[in-house]
Amino acid sequence: MVQTLRLLFLTLLFLSVSTPNTLAADPSGAEEEPVIDVMGTVLDHDYLKTPFGKIYLPRIFYWEDASGQTHLNAYGSTKKAEQSELFELAESGAIVPSGGGHILIDMSITSxxxxxxxxxxxxxxxxxxxxxxxxxxxxxxxxxxxxxxxxxxxxxxxxxxxxxxxxxxxxxxxxxxxxxxxxxxxxxxxxxxxxxxxxxxxxxxxxxxxxxxxxxxxxxxxxxxxxxxxxxxxxxxxxxxxxxxxxxxxxxxxxxxxxxxxxxxxxxxxxxxxxxxxxxxxxxxxxxxxxxxxxxxxxxxxxxxxxxxxxxxxxxxxxxxxxxxxxxxxxxxxxxxxxxxxxxxxxxxxxxxxxx
Known part of the structure; x- marks a missing residue:
């Protein structure tokens, strides 16, 4: 029984490397937050909601820059990833390398x-x-x-x-x-x-x-x-x-x-x-x-x-x-x-x- 549970837990690591880098946008930075957002409620987020506020989750990227070099970077939140100036949010809501290149594997933790x-x-x-x-x-x-x-x-x-x-x-x-x-x-x-x-x-x-x-x-x-x-x-x-x-x-x-x-x-x-x-x-x-x-x-x-x-x-x-x-x-x-x-x-x- 214990071995089966361990196996099930380890296989769920697949989710970590298949997480899309397009997440529901955090409405805190928007000019006007909708009264009720149906899709925003059911979509995946880069934060956890709690009765006491939001807990932002780590963003982990294995990415390739414009020159073809690969990097592995981890940040405490999406905002900190943007502050590093290596990444930015595209119009679609996806986080992308700011100097070109692309994310190879997004291992970010999501809600x-x-x-x-x-x-x-x-x-x-x-x-x-x-x-x-x-x-x-x-x-x-x-x-x-x-x-x-x-x-x-x-x-x-x-x-x-x-x-x-x-x-x-x-x-x-x-x-x-x-x-x-x-x-x-x-x-x-x-x-x-x-x-x-x-x-x-x-x-x-x-x-x-x-x-x-x-x-x-x-x-x-x-x-x-x-x-x-x-x-x-x-x-x-x-x-x-x-x-x-x-x-x-x-x-x-x-x-x-x-x-x-x-x-x-x-x-x-x-x-x-x-x-x-x-x-x-x-x-x-x-x-x-x-x-x-x-x-x-x-x-x-x-x-x-x-x-x-x-x-x-x-x-x-x-x-x-x-x-x-x-x-x-x-x-x-x-x-x-x-x-x-x-x-x-x-x-x-x-x-x-x-x-x-």
Whole structure:
């Protein structure tokens, strides 16, 4: 379990080197800040919002100057990068070398990446704590103690018995339980963080969901049996000419599964965040059209009650989407790891002859 969590944490370093250098602009320096900015709320930022203000995040660039020389520079914030006079903000909002050249790898820490790390670190800490309790016999020789251990055990048994065991062959499912549990709890925490008004929804970023889907993709492919790959490239028992059509379709299917995982999670979490911001924006629209009375009326009779209801729905969707991602991963692993009884051409012919 601990090794799986370590592996998941290390693979998330991919996010550090795939962070785009175009981030949502910090409105503090703008002449006029919009009352409510839907897209600015859901986009990635170079700072963290907290109840006490903003915490600006480091910018790390591996870049090439106009002469072709490469450099590695790190700064405490975007503003400090600009003050160095080596970088400047372009009109598009991207940070670029001021003397020409281009950024080769942007390893900057962003708000979405920070909340990915927060979620994974929390899962690891809780896992280490509960694992220590089990080593001392709490939960093995006696009943579980404490809320964390009870919740942990409920979730772990649910993933083991109703996700892994139900979808992966009986003699193989145990090896995948730690990975599936790590995926479920990490995604659930990322989704639930998005319910906080000052936090970011990391899974509303396609880079994050694509990375999670890519990890599952490699787990699925490495789980494939010889029989699985035979049915991808050779299709035993079918006419030779049909393989020309079936093999490309099967190969394409290997990639469409993780693609569907990434898009489904991304779209659901992004739409929920945007819906809440848009409904709250009605308060300001009505206040602008009809004055304070219109704003207060919209807030009291529609916007606030509807937002509260959506928050409860979004909390349910946050857990549901984590479950959907996890169970589909388990289904795809089970399909790849399944051992078929007839994996050779002539199986049906031989058994028909024996029957006769």
């Amino acid at each position: 979405h990446l920070a909340f990915v790390w927060f979620s994974v670190i929390i899962v690891m800490i809780v896992t280490f704590i509960v694992a220590g309790k089990y080593k001392r016999g709490v939960g093995k020789e006696t009943e579980p103690k404490g809320a964390f251990q009870n919740i942990f055990e409920i979730l772990f048994e649910f993933i083991r018995d109703h996700v892994a065991k139900d979808n992966i062959p009986d003699h193989k499912y145990k090896r995948y339980v730690p990975y599936l549990f790590a995926v479920f709890t990490s995604i659930a925490l990322m989704n639930l963080f998005g319910l906080l008004p000052w936090a970011a929804t990391a899974t509303a970023d396609l880079t994050v969901t694509a990375t999670l889907a890519a990890i599952s993709f490699f787990v699925i492919q490495f789980s494939g049996t010889k029989d699985h790959w035979a049915h991808v490239f050779w299709f035993p028992g079918v006419p030779g000419w049909s393989r020309i059509i079936l093999t490309p379709v099967e190969i394409l299917g290997l990639f469409t599964k993780p693609f569907a995982l990434a898009i489904r999670l991304f779209a659901n979490m992004l739409s929920g965040k945007m819906m809440i911001i848009a409904i709250l924006g009605l308060i300001f629209i009505f206040a602008d059209l009809f004055g304070p009375v219109g704003g207060y009326g919209m807030a009291g009779f529609l916007a606030v009650p509807l937002t509260a209801a959506i928050y409860f729905l979004k909390a349910f969707v946050a857990l549901l989407q984590a479950y959907v991602f996890t169970i589909l991963t388990a289904v795809f692993i089970g399909m790849a790891a399944e051992d078929h009884e007839h994996d050779e051409e002539g199986y049906h012919v031989e058994h028909v002859a024996e029957a006769e």
